[in-house]
Amino acid sequence: MATARTENPMSILGLNQPNGQHRGLSKPVGPSLGPLATAPQPHGSQKGGSIPQGSGGIRFGDDWKKCLQLPAKDCRVRTSDVTSTKGNEFEDYCLKRELLMGIFEMGWEKPSPIQEESIPIALSGRDILARAKNGTGKSGAYLIPLLERIDLKKDHIQAMVMVPTRELALQVSQISIQVSKHLGGVKVMATTGGTNLRDDIMRLDETVHVVIATPGRILDLIKKGVAKVDKVQMMVMDEADKLLSQDFVVLIEEIISFLAKGRQILLYSATFPISVQKFMAKHLSKPYEINLMDELTLKGITQYYAYVTERQKVHCLNTLFSRLQINQSIIFCNSTQRVELLAKKITQLGYSCFYIHAKMMQEYRNRVFHDFRNGLCRNLVCTDLFTRGIDIQAVNVVINFDFPKNAETYLHRIGRSGRFGHLGLAINLITSEDRFNLKSIEDQLTQKTRRSAASMTSSVQHKRRRVGVWHSSVLLPAAHKHSE
Template sequence: MSDTIQFSELGLPADVLTSITELGYEQPSPIQARAIPMLLEGRDILGQAQTGTGKTAAFALPNLAQVDTRSKSIQVLVLTPTRELAVQVAEAYQRYARHLKGFRVLPIYGGQSMQLQLRELKRGVHVVVGTPGRIIDHLGRGTLKLGELKTAVLDEADEMLNMGFLDDVEKILSHLPEKRQIALFSATMPQQIERVAKTYLKNPEHIEIAGSKKRNENIEQSLWVLKNERKREALVQVLEAEEYDASIIFVRTRLAAEELTIHLNARGYRCSALQGDMAQKQRETAINALRKGSLDVLIATDVAARGLDVERISLVINYDIPYDVEAYVHRIGRTGRAGRQGKAVLFATPRERRMQQAIERHLSVKLTKYDLPTRDEVEQRRIAELITDVKKELESKDLERYKKIAESLLEEMDVSGEEVLAAVLRSQRDGRPLLFDAMPTEQFEQREPREPRDSKPIQAVPEGYKRFRLNVGKSHGAQPKNIVGAIANEANMDANHIGRIDLFDYYTLVDLPDGMPKEVEAILKKARVAGRMLELRVWEDRPRSGKPRRDGKRDGRRSDSKGRGRGNDQRPPRRKSQ
């Protein structure tokens, strides 16, 4: 269907069509071609499609067709599992509505100023995109009024289930008016999601896009497990070893982008940083330079790279592992465009193996071990590049000035022409040697597999983690999944980075990454679980060594860890949503 149909045939209004045409949209993807007409008819839909298949436009475009900008009431509510996705979806609505006069969209998530959200809601917005926890908070305050809501969208419902948000989602759905439309999108359909669909959707149209997991089949994906302090060295080795037209390197922070840009420029690479706080003109200059070939490498954060589409990019390097699998999908999607072959390399420290495994599960792929070429292979490739460059220069025939320099060199130096040429080659490589004195041919040593967790007693806080106390426990109705969901959402932290959780009657202990920014701790102090503020603080009340107390007794307080002692095993226990 989507191979021949055009957006103009789907029934979208002229102002929305103008926007997507300006954005470069041509033909709808399969999920768009099937979902848009159904939503325009007012039908409920159950869409099964992976990230990267165009599902945001599949629900946002028909939503915009139904929005009445003369009203200041909330007409569309979109629930997302993470604040990054909430921001991304809100930005998509804004782009699609560029010709919809008076349109307003508001992302709502933890960590953002509550006063800002209250002020914007009071002014009036047409679309709210938010995470379940913060939406529940506003519903409790009475500041989110859904009486005139037309459509609710559940985006990545299975991820909300995995993060422990399903109870909150159902609570939100129970607040919707009787007459409304619901669109539920999920990559997978576990029983809990099917139950929600049966309970809240009315005769939904089930749309399943088959084969969506194969969308990255033209991208060769590989993995390099290494220590954090070796990553810079490894990055240079990959850039030296790979043949690529252009490359994009993903990092987590603006500072990392700036530092790596300096590092690579000093080694002769034509590169630039791409950051979220860049002026639009600077951003466009950098992207156009990459597109035209005057730049070969961009170092970017996830926010800065959104919407980046440069066909020259044939190599993506995930220098910092992303916080979630959706970000990984979007990152590697910068290559392998328009049917071209691409390559993606993921750097992961031993402590980040769980995130790597989550990526593999999500994409149903096994990341192959990255194999560095030998020194001889890299040298031969460089020599071939040099020969090609020299041939081009000889064909240009614009060498008269250089011939005079060559003649002068030969006259002044009592050496052969071959020796002069060799010296020139050695000195004129822009900081990148043609030949290497040495180059590692093996990967850095990886960790041995862990012992089974059942063989380890509960011991000290794992290296790289710090233990915190939360002011909520079993007696308040808290469960591990609630703790995970609150921390992951409010702190913008991947659930895989949350360590051991011990639930007691009146409080909870949780291991979180050491060095967590103070502003994140401040956010988590005010976050809520089971209606209680977490009041997070560092746990110092119990010996960190796990040894007996001075009175000869061990700490006898019972926890809800269900025998999941792991000692120095940093993996969080598996948590099942009920």
């Protein structure tokens, strides 16, 4: 696929507006292929039943659970990443009844390992440094104690969640609103760059309890005196490794300088850079450390690679679409131009396809993210903008059309599949130029993962038997086999 620069990429794509939505042949995501990210139909709910609104706590003999509108039960197989728990229940943490209602109506039946470890510590007010795998419930691990500690009698900002991308900010705010819907008045606000600053200023003129923000925008609002954060009691850093990178760390430290000294700071991520030690020593007070990352790979995700030339990639992708049962797929490219060109090519092959990247207008990014999340399209082509924390349960296939250059990016990319312990597939299209990055990433991700060849599926030809994590699939006739 050509990568030459053009003066007007949009004219090449034949789009009047860069809204990231290509439409090929109508291939709707059907229910027969598995549950999607759309709002599930409630079952067992009592229409018109009144939901008790107490002051918090569970009283013996209450039948409040019968009034809940629960989503359809998810019966898919889950890995030990989310099932190896201590057997705790959400009721064990003495949460408000109204908060428990929101938790159960989200479909969260029992706390995952990271939630078991994190929730009681966060409720105690202690700083936390938590490392857990992608898709194991980190958002719930900090949002549940955050919402529990909100005092509705106070009309100032009480908690902040820092995230590195606008899409993640929207996702976290949506989860917060859903979980807190029975609490009776928790005001959640998302503020990110690329949106109207005046709207944010007007919103902050009213009561706001929780702010979910990207660092640049919230710092701007703080400096203007609009966002008053001197009474914030809890600050969460989601995808903390990215927030502690050179792109954000200066902004984060400046934001912290406006907070009260007694504030609580919680850091969550799947990977942590060495710089976290310096940050922890400077800003955290005796943090409680949680490490649920004994191995770097994700148990529920099977990883394949196929050696191809650059010209064979699109043909190989077409083969995958025709052979695999895909609920929804995310396809990663290394540049915005390649994202748009590939999206056009996929559409020409007859498949519906959306695309998203950082150079698009925020309005279009929001629309694409919302529509893809709601299952309106099966395939999404994107840059690494979409690697951070994005949780779309229906995504079961991730394809690295362009192979990443480091292990951290690779982990976050494939982590978009197999969410919350479900099974997923990661397929990597490797050219001769990628072989060094492949070797480097393989070495980093398999230092603690050494599976025997006997544990592999019989439908796969085993390459690199030394570690047994990467496979070359017989389903890819377009791929040239690598000679070792």
